[in-house]
Amino acid sequence: MKKLHFIFLIRDSEVSDRRGEFEYVQDMSSFFEYWIREAFGVRFEVLCDMMVSGRRSILQRPDIHTLVEDHRERGTDVYHFYLTYFRPLWTDCTCDGYHAENFGMVWWQRPAGGPDAPSVPFMAEKNCTAVSHVLAHEILRQKGYSRYVPAVHDIWTRHHYSDLRFVGYGRDHKREDRSPAFLVMDAADLV
Numbered sequence: 001m002k003k004l005h006f007i008f009l010i011r012d013s014e015v016s017d018r019r020g021e022f023e024y025v026q027d028m029s030s031f032f033e034y035w036i037r038e039a040f041g042v043r044f045e046v047l048c049d050m051m052v053s054g055r056r057s058i059l060q061r062p063d064i065h066t067l068v069e070d071h072r073e074r075g076t077d078v079y080h081f082y083l084t085y086f087r088p089l090w091t092d093c094t095c096d097g098y099h100a101e102n103f104g105m106v107w108w109q110r111p112a113g114g115p116d117a118p119s120v121p122f123m124a125e126k127n128c129t130a131v132s133h134v135l136a137h138e139i140l141r142q143k144g145y146s147r148y149v150p151a152v153h154d155i156w157t158r159h160h161y162s163d164l165r166f167v168g169y170g171r172d173h174k175r176e177d178r179s180p181a182f183l184v185m186d187a188a189d190l191v
């Protein structure tokens, strides 16, 4: 089975501060395994890890280039998806993300709420939606869909500038609109 590997990239000084976020990232990863199957009919084995950058790490000043290198070293047959503390410097995406073949990244925005109780509504709205955007590009591309960029951007624009709402799910992966743990793009018109 194809593998999708989420990598939460943080600074070495922040490891203990971000444990609550990493717990959310782990839950979000298994949610996306469900969502990709449900929305696109594609099965992935999903993995999730934390990667630490800093003075004592190989990744001293990571950017897209070093992440692409990391992806190559880990193996390009795995879809690596980086959740980073910096924005992509260049991208054709309308979210703060970047996509290439079997490679994705989004800028993971830090929520308020502290290490033990980071704001789930914030992470669902800012981060989870951007992950669904970048995932949608790559999965549509893998399915041979030629409009894998504009089709996603059309829907994204409708989410932000029209009345189309993001789709909410609970921790149990059931639809949940009142207090969703996860929010994603509406994939109904994509496939």
Ligand SMILES: [Zn+2]
Pocket: 092, 093, 094, 095, 133, 134, 137, 152, 153
């Ligand atoms: Zn995009």
